[in-house]
Amino acid sequence: MSWDLYDFTNERGESVLQEWIERERLSRRDIGQLRQKLDMLVIAGPALPPKLLAGPIYKHIYKLIIHGDRMLRPFLCKGPFNMETEFTLLLGAIEADRELDHDPREAENNRIILLGNPARRCNHERYK
Amino acid sequence: MSDTSDALRVELRDPEFSEGYAESFLNSYVATQIKVIREQRQMKQSDLAREVGTTQTAISRIENVNYSSWNINTLKKLARAFHLRLMVSFETYGTLPDEVGKFTQESLQRAEREKDPGLLERIGPQRQASEDAMDAAVGVGAGAPNPWSNNLLRMPQSWDQAPRIPQPGGLSAT
Numbered sequence: 001m002s003w004d005l006y007d008f009t010n011e012r013g014e015s016v017l018q019e020w021i022e023r024e025r026l027s028r029r030d031i032g033q034l035r036q037k038l039d040m041l042v043i044a045g046p047a048l049p050p051k052l053l054a055g056p057i058y059k060h061i062y063k064l065i066i067h068g069d070r071m072l073r074p075f076l077c078k079g080p081f082n083m084e085t086e087f088t089l090l091l092g093a094i095e096a097d098r099e100l101d102h103d104p105r106e107a108e109n110n111r112i113i114l115l116g117n118p119a120r121r122c123n124h125e126r127y128k
Numbered sequence: 129m130s131d132t133s134d135a136l137r138v139e140l141r142d143p144e145f146s147e148g149y150a151e152s153f154l155n156s157y158v159a160t161q162i163k164v165i166r167e168q169r170q171m172k173q174s175d176l177a178r179e180v181g182t183t184q185t186a187i188s189r190i191e192n193v194n195y196s197s198w199n200i201n202t203l204k205k206l207a208r209a210f211h212l213r214l215m216v217s218f219e220t221y222g223t224l225p226d227e228v229g230k231f232t233q234e235s236l237q238r239a240e241r242e243k244d245p246g247l248l249e250r251i252g253p254q255r256q257a258s259e260d261a262m263d264a265a266v267g268v269g270a271g272a273p274n275p276w277s278n279n280l281l282r283m284p285q286s287w288d289q290a291p292r293i294p295q296p297g298g299l300s301a302t
Contacts, residue, residue, distance in 0.1 A: 032148025035139065039132060040156055040193070044231050049160045051192040065194045068148065126135050 003042050004086040005124035008110045013122070016110075017074060020092030021127050030068035031127055037064050038124070041087060046078075058104035060111060063093070071095040075107035080115055088114065088121055133225040140221045150224060156193040157231075158203070163191045164236040165210050179209035211240035 007015035021031065037052065041064075046053050053076075055062035060080070066072035073093045079086055090110040093102040114120045140146040166176050166187075173187040180187075180202075190198055190206075200216065207214040239245065 027148075028142055028144035029148035032139075032142075032145035032150075033152040035136075035145070036149045036152035036156065037193075039136070039228055040153075040231065042132070043228065044160075048164075048231075048233055049156050049193045050163045051159075051194060052156075066152075067194060067196070126139070 001045065001085075003045050004082075005038065005042050006086060006088040006121040007124050008088060008090045008114060009120055009122050015089075015122060015125070017089045017092055018125075018127055020074075024070075024092070024094065026072070027069050030066065030070060030072060033066045033068045034064070034072055034074070035126065037066060046087075059108050061090070061104045061107045063104070073100060075102070075104055077107070077111050080111055081118065089124065090114075130229075133229050136225045136228065137222070140224060146221050146224075150221065151196070153224065153228065155196045157227075157236075158198060159191050159193045159195060160231075161236045162187075162206060164233055165212070165238055166191075168237045169210065169240070176206070176209060180205040210238070211242065212238050 007017050010016055010019060026034075040049050040052060044052075052064070053062040054065055057063055057075075060077045061075050062077065063073045063075050066074075071094060073095050074089055075091045075093055076087050076089045080088060088111070090107040091102055093100050093104075093107075095101075110120075136149075140149065166173070171179075172184075173191070174184040177184045177187045182202075189195055190202070200214075204214050241247065
């Protein structure tokens with residue numbers, strides 16, 4: 001069974017993850033590693049690949065771990081509408097010197113916004 | 129799924145993207161297959177650790193899609209513990225989308241040597257006919273299901289029946 005993936009959107013309806021990738025000018029190599037983890041999540045789900053998801057690190061928030069040129073740590077949650085079949089990417093984050101540049105509480109806040117307004121997410125599309 | 133494969137096929141034309149993707153997939157593949165085969169053998173991490181002479185913590189570390197520091201010697205020891213061979217092979221990027229698409233528990237499982245269908249003895253048509261005749265003589269097949277009737281592969285009863293493997297310089301006398 002494959003999983004459905006969504007991206008939290010900003011107020012203009014754009015994926016916050018795509019926006020993050022462009023703002024941080026992530027390398028194509030790092031985007032390749034991120035893409036692989038997301039493909040694996042969609043195809044195999046969270047249970048088959050061991051430790052694909054780390055967490056929950058705060059309430060409902062998990063993170064993906066990407067050891068690339070930069071230590072990408074995108075935050076996501078199961079559901080939040082169907083916990084058995086979907087994930088929503090909530091916020092991009094990067095770790096440096098063991099410190100995250102964003103607090104997982106921000107991701108939890110995005111999740112709460114989404115629960116109140118289901119239109120604040122879009123189908124996940126492959127990042128440019 | 130084919131949408132993913134088609135999109136990935138295009139993305140993999142980018143050298144940097146393809147290297148990042150393929151290296152991450154390799155780490156995920158190794159970690160997941162070790163876990164899947166260990167569970168297939170009904171082994172705990174501590175059982176596998178004992179077999180390969182390491183610690184449970186080391187097995188836990190290697191069963192992690194984010195781990196990339198394994199080496200060939202460790203993988204060879206794991207292969208031995210699983211009664212499997214290790215294969216290391218260089219591959220083209222074009223084969224990757226299909227591998228990604230069929231990444232399932234079943235596709236990662238491997239039969240141990242003792243149950244390996246590829247090592248079962250192949251029975252020729254002549255011997256099959258004589259065995260069918262023998263089955264008929266003892267009444268198997270007359271209404272009763274014959275568990276062997278469609279089975280053309282059998283393990284040798286003992287190694288004495290296994291074909292001799294020619295050695296350099298001819299077969300040695302036993």
